[in-house]
Amino acid sequence: MTAKNHFLFSIAASSLTLGTIDPFVLLLAGAMSLLPDIDSSKSVIGKIFFPLSRLIERYFPHRTFTHSFFMTAILAIGAIPLAFEGTEFYFAALIGFFCGWFLDVFTKAGVSAFYPMSMARLVIPANPALRLSTGSKNEWFFSVIFLALFVISFQLHSSGGVMQIFTSLLAQPTGVAELYLAHSNKNRIYVNLSGQTSAGQISGKYEVVSLLSNNTFLIRKENSLLLVGDSQCLHCHVRSDSAKGEIGEAIYVSTQEVRLNDQPISKFIEHFSGREILVSGELTLPNEEVNIPNSQMQFNAITIAANLDSKTARLQNASLEDLRPLFRLTASGSLIVKTITQ
Amino acid sequence: MNFKTNSCYREKEKNLAVATLLGGNSILVVGKAGIGVSALLKFVCIELESKNLKLLKVAPGSIKQILVSLALQLLLYTEDDKFPTSPRLQREVSEKLEFQTSVIVIDEANRLSIAVRSWLEELHENGQLFLLGAKPALARDIFLKLPRMELKPLDYEFIRKIISETAEELQIELTPADVATLQERCGGNPMLARRVVREYQIGLKPNALDHTEWINGTPFLIAALICLTMIRFIGRGIGDTNLYIFGGMLAVVGSLVRLFMFSLPKGSKKLGE
Numbered sequence: 001m002t003a004k005n006h007f008l009f010s011i012a013a014s015s016l017t018l019g020t021i022d023p024f025v026l027l028l029a030g031a032m033s034l035l036p037d038i039d040s041s042k043s044v045i046g047k048i049f050f051p052l053s054r055l056i057e058r059y060f061p062h063r064t065f066t067h068s069f070f071m072t073a074i075l076a077i078g079a080i081p082l083a084f085e086g087t088e089f090y091f092a093a094l095i096g097f098f099c100g101w102f103l104d105v106f107t108k109a110g111v112s113a114f115y116p117m118s119m120a121r122l123v124i125p126a127n128p129a130l131r132l133s134t135g136s137k138n139e140w141f142f143s144v145i146f147l148a149l150f151v152i153s154f155q156l157h158s159s160g161g162v163m164q165i166f167t168s169l170l171a172q173p174t175g176v177a178e179l180y181l182a183h184s185n186k187n188r189i190y191v192n193l194s195g196q197t198s199a200g201q202i203s204g205k206y207e208v209v210s211l212l213s214n215n216t217f218l219i220r221k222e223n224s225l226l227l228v229g230d231s232q233c234l235h236c237h238v239r240s241d242s243a244k245g246e247i248g249e250a251i252y253v254s255t256q257e258v259r260l261n262d263q264p265i266s267k268f269i270e271h272f273s274g275r276e277i278l279v280s281g282e283l284t285l286p287n288e289e290v291n292i293p294n295s296q297m298q299f300n301a302i303t304i305a306a307n308l309d310s311k312t313a314r315l316q317n318a319s320l321e322d323l324r325p326l327f328r329l330t331a332s333g334s335l336i337v338k339t340i341t342q
Numbered sequence: 343m344n345f346k347t348n349s350c351y352r353e354k355e356k357n358l359a360v361a362t363l364l365g366g367n368s369i370l371v372v373g374k375a376g377i378g379v380s381a382l383l384k385f386v387c388i389e390l391e392s393k394n395l396k397l398l399k400v401a402p403g404s405i406k407q408i409l410v411s412l413a414l415q416l417l418l419y420t421e422d423d424k425f426p427t428s429p430r431l432q433r434e435v436s437e438k439l440e441f442q443t444s445v446i447v448i449d450e451a452n453r454l455s456i457a458v459r460s461w462l463e464e465l466h467e468n469g470q471l472f473l474l475g476a477k478p479a480l481a482r483d484i485f486l487k488l489p490r491m492e493l494k495p496l497d498y499e500f501i502r503k504i505i506s507e508t509a510e511e512l513q514i515e516l517t518p519a520d521v522a523t524l525q526e527r528c529g530g531n532p533m534l535a536r537r538v539v540r541e542y543q544i545g546l547k548p549n550a551l552d553h554t555e556w557i558n559g560t561p562f563l564i565a566a567l568i569c570l571t572m573i574r575f576i577g578r579g580i581g582d583t584n585l586y587i588f589g590g591m592l593a594v595v596g597s598l599v600r601l602f603m604f605s606l607p608k609g610s611k612k613l614g615e
Contacts, residue, residue, distance in 0.1 A: 041519045057518045061498050061525030105559050109526045119498060119530060119555065125606050126558040133547070167584040174583050214581060 001103045001132065002139055003044045006033040008146035010099035014092050015153040025092045032096030036104075039066045064119065067101035067111035107132050171242040173230050174215045179245035180208050188248035188340075191219060193228065195240040198297065202238055205246070209278065210317045218299055218317060225299040225317065237298060252341045259334050265326045272320060272337065279318045281335035285311040285326070292325050302326075349507070350385040351500040351532070352378060355491060359386045359473070362489065363445055364393065368472035370451070370485060373493030376533025379475040380449050382493065386473060387447060396444040397473075402453040405461065409435055412446075432461060436468070445471040451485075452476040459483050495530020495555055504532050508539040516542070529555040560603050567596035 001009075010033030011026045018025065037043035039056045046053030056066070065071055075097050083090035104111045108131045110121035123131060132138055156165060164182075167175030180189045194203035206219035206226075216229040216236060228243065229236035260268065260283065287310050292302050301318035302325075304311055313326065315335065350356055355371075359382070362369045373379045387397055398415045400408050409431040413419050416438045425431060446465070448454065451474040454462070463484045466472060472488060496504075505524055509516045516524070516539075524542060528534035574589030576582075 040522060041517075042523075046519075054518060057522040060522065061501075062522040063526055064498075110556065110559075113559075114557065118557070119495065120557045121526075121529070121555060122557045122559045122562075124559040124563055125603060126556070126560060127607055130606055166588050170584060170587065172583060178582075178584070215583075 001107060001142070002135060003034055003037065005139055005142055005146060006037070006100045006103055008143060008150060009033070009103050010096040012146050012150035012153055013099045014095045015150060015157065017095060018088055018091055019157055020088055020092075021154050021157045022088065025086075025088045028089055029092040029096030029099075032093045033100035035097055036063075036066045036071070036101040039063070061112075063101070063104055063109065063121075064112040065115045067104060068113050068115040070115055072098055072101075104134075107134055109134075168244050171244050172215070173217065173228060173240050173243050176208060176228075176243050176245040177211055177214050177217055179247065180211055180217060183247050184208070185253050187250055190246045190248050191217075191228070192242075192244045192246060193219065193238065193240060194242045195228065195231075195238045197226075197238050207248075208245070223321065224295075224297075225301060227299045249342070254339050254341075256337050256339070257334060258337050260331050262330050262332055264328075264330050265323060266328065268335075269320055269323055269327060272339075275320075276340045277320060278338045278340075279315050279323065279335050280338075281315050281333060283313045283315065283326075283331040283333035283335070285313055285329050285331050287311060288329065290325060290329070349503070350381070351496055351503070352382050352385075352493070355382055355493065356385050356389065359491065360389045360393075363390060363395070363471060363473060366471070368466060368470075368474075368488050370472070370474045370476060370488035370490045371493065372476050372478050372490055374531070375477060376531045377493045378496065378532050379477075379493060381532070383447060383449050383473065383475045390445065390473075396442065397447050398444050399447045402448060402450050402458075405432075405455065405457050408458055416442075436465065439465060439470055440468065443471070445473050447473045449475040450477075452480070456483075459485075463487065496532055498525060498530065501525055501528060501530060501532065501535045504535040505539055508536045512539060512543055514539070514543050531555075564596070564600045564603060567599055568593070570596055 007030040010029045014026055014029035015021060020026070034043070034045040038045045038049055038053050039060055040046045040062050041050055041053040041057055043053070046057075060066075072094070076094055079090055079093050082093055101111055101113075105113070105122050105124050108128055110123035110131075112119050113122035114120065125131065132142075164175075164179065167178060176189070176191050183189060189208040190205050191208050192205050194201070196202070202221075206221055209218040209220050209225060211217045212227065216227055216233060218225045219228055219238070220226075226237040227235070228238040228240055231239050231241065233239055258268065265283075285304075287306075290304055290311065290313075292300075292304055292313075294300055294303070301316055301322045303314045305314070313331070315322075359369050359371065363386075371379050371382055387399070390397055398412055400411050402408075403411075406428050409428060410419075410425055412435045413425065413431055414421065416435065418434055418438060419425060426434075446462070460483065462470075462472065466484060466487060472484075474484075474488060476485065478492075502521055502525060505516065505521050505528075520542070524535075524538045527538045570592040571589065574586055574593055577585030577587070577589050
């Protein structure tokens with residue numbers, strides 16, 4: 001195959017397998033794909049490194065030791081220092097080199113892939129009439145295919161990657177959960193949801209607040225939280241028919257632990273007033289009457305359990321608004337506060 | 343056995359064949375077309391003749407032709423004589439061979455008829471020495487009984503020398519790049535090494551690569567694609583439904599490629615086809 005096809009194939013393959021569109025990584029893969037042809041002084045790389053290519057071709061037939069698993073293994077060991085610059089660079093160099101010679105397997109002459117164990121030439125397919133002649137017009141056809149593959153790969157990775165597009169097509173809660181895990185520390189995550197609630201059909205775009213498992217998550221609808229799961233989820237408030245995740249605006253997320261020791265909750269609320277927070281944890285409250293709204297129709301961010309001489313409040317993704325009923329109380333305990341800033 | 347080359351590139355095999363025959367054993371040399379069986383036989387004959395061993399060189403043909411050729415070499419008759427019938431000639435040749443040490447040399451022995459092979463087998467059982475050359479022969483009668491030496495493809499250093507020698511003979515200049523490119527068209531086959539130089543001289547493009555040293559990589563490719571099925575099991579193992587479905591789809595693609603690749607017309611494994 002010509003240098004052009006080696007280059008295009010290796011950048012397309014590197015982009016697809018490494019899931020990257022980093023131009024430096026892809027250029028490295030492209031450059032490495034030309035390296036196997038250093039055994040011919042007529043090739044592009046052979047002309048650049050002429051004395052070396054002339055030396056190699058004096059001793060070896062074309063497409064032998066530079067086009068082998070043996071040489072690839074040597075490169076895999078020799079290129080280890082590149083891994084310290086970034087594993088992507090290391091793998092791009094290896095994939096580029098491998099694609100550089102492996103593509104020649106589809107040519108009429110094939111390659112001595114198992115050198116030095118065997119000089120026999122590895123070919124695909126077995127019938128020589130179906131293999132390519134280097135420099136033939138058919139190579140243009142493959143150039144177009146490789147270019148198309150690269151464009152598809154570029155588009156896929158610009159949109160979040162193959163798996164993300166696939167999960168988005170399936171429109172399942174697991175896809176939203178994966179998207180949340182991957183991006184929620186830098187972006188708001190929304191879900192375009194349509195599903196069933198006990199009150200009827202629900203559909204619209206909602207913010208994902210938190211994950212509860214790998215296929216259930218909380219959404220905010222007006223001032224309430226709803227638990228969303230797949231159509232089999234019996235304890236969920238929304239059983240989804242279609243849930244497509246969407247990456248929203250950029251945010252900054254920080255998490256801190258706050259300990260209260262017989263301190264007024266009002267102080268906590270004042271401290272975080274004006275900020276968007278989500279609080280989780282457990283607080284011990286005095287044995288006084290507390291009026292926390294509790295509904296089966298929504299997710300209860302705060303639940304109260306009564307003990308003999310005290311009460312325990314369990315908080316799960318509670319907002320400042322959810323804490324307001326506890327305003328006048330003092331409490332002890334430890335809270336994890338997730339602060340979100342735009 | 344018409345060869346212009348004066349260099350023997352199979353010294354080890356030559357010495358082994360000569361030692362075998364001098365030690366009183368016959369030998370069958372086999373190899374694919376063009377691999378150098380005839381050349382080896384030629385060099386072995388030169389070596390044996392230098393050691394004053396009588397050689398009876400016979401070309402494959404009908405039993406009558408072979409008997410006449412042997413009778414002439416054994417000085418039973420002259421070319422002007424009228425030859426007797428085949429059975430009588432066969433008996434006379436057999437009797438003559440019993441009383442002298444000689445080696446019957448036949449190249450392309452795979453072309454011998456069953457009648458000739460049966461008679462040669464009889465001679466072999468009576469202690470007659472043979473140096474036979476053949477293409478990978480059928481495993482029967484005399485081919486099965488003789489010790490067999492199979493010629494492997496020549497090392498690429500020798501192929502390079504043959505290409506350079508041929509280019510010199512044809513008075514054309516080849517750069518190292520040309521030699522390296524021509525080498526990939528002939529594998530370890532010396533006959534093809536000479537042919538590709540002639541093709542290069544008349545400007546023919548390498549449409550037919552005749553050598554037989556191929557490894558079909560299609561099963562490796564299919565195996566690699568089928569390995570993608572593992573993604574499905576990983577997805578199932580870690581409870582990732584999307585990965586499970588995606589892996590399943592890749593497995594289907596792998597199976598379709600397999601179906602497609604195996605439905606392609608297959609190439610012949612024989613040289614020149």
